[in-house]
Amino acid sequence: MFWTMMFIFIFQRLIELTVAKRNEKNAKKRGAVEYGKRHYPFIVAMHALFFVSLISEVAVFHRDIQPLPALILMTAALVFTQGLRYWSLFSLGKYWNTKILVIPETNLIRKGPYQWIKHPNYLAVVLELILLPLLFQAYVTAVVFTVCNAVLLLIRIREEERALKELCH
Numbered sequence: 001m002f003w004t005m006m007f008i009f010i011f012q013r014l015i016e017l018t019v020a021k022r023n024e025k026n027a028k029k030r031g032a033v034e035y036g037k038r039h040y041p042f043i044v045a046m047h048a049l050f051f052v053s054l055i056s057e058v059a060v061f062h063r064d065i066q067p068l069p070a071l072i073l074m075t076a077a078l079v080f081t082q083g084l085r086y087w088s089l090f091s092l093g094k095y096w097n098t099k100i101l102v103i104p105e106t107n108l109i110r111k112g113p114y115q116w117i118k119h120p121n122y123l124a125v126v127l128e129l130i131l132l133p134l135l136f137q138a139y140v141t142a143v144v145f146t147v148c149n150a151v152l153l154l155i156r157i158r159e160e161e162r163a164l165k166e167l168c169h
Contacts, residue, residue, distance in 0.1 A: 036100040043152050044098075058136050064136070084113060084124040088113050
């Protein structure tokens with residue numbers, strides 16, 4: 001189950017990077033302004049190192065999957081998280097990106113989960129980075145990357161809010 005989950009999540013990330021690159025090209029053709037260039041490489045590195053750490057911790061320390069009741073609960077939570085994540089991405093459509101790219105004078109997206117939550121995709125990522133390692137009892141990875149992600153999200157959300165305030169309606 002572990003390797004299947006790793007394949008799924010890593011494959012998702014690679015597909016998302018491909019979509020993000022396509023959306024970036026289209027956004028830049030429409031005059032998009034990029035914010036957060038300085039912190040972006042750290043976010044990419046953190047996500048890559050998350051998977052390296054998770055795989056290493058599970059392999060080296062022979063971590064096992066959670067017992068059945070916790071397995072069911074965590075799997076359900078991960079399914080919910082994936083639903084929120086993709087609802088967020090599809091709601092943004094061509095505006096979704098892994099970078100902070102804002103096309104001046106566009107309207108903020110207020111459909112899908114954005115009706116209720118300002119940054120639903122970040123919520124999904126936070127939950128994912130906690131739940132996935134916990135599912136396989138990789139507690140060190142869960143703690144270290146929850147902290148790293150929190151620090152990076154504080155920086156990123158401030159930068160994103162500034163970009164949206166300056167350039168959007």
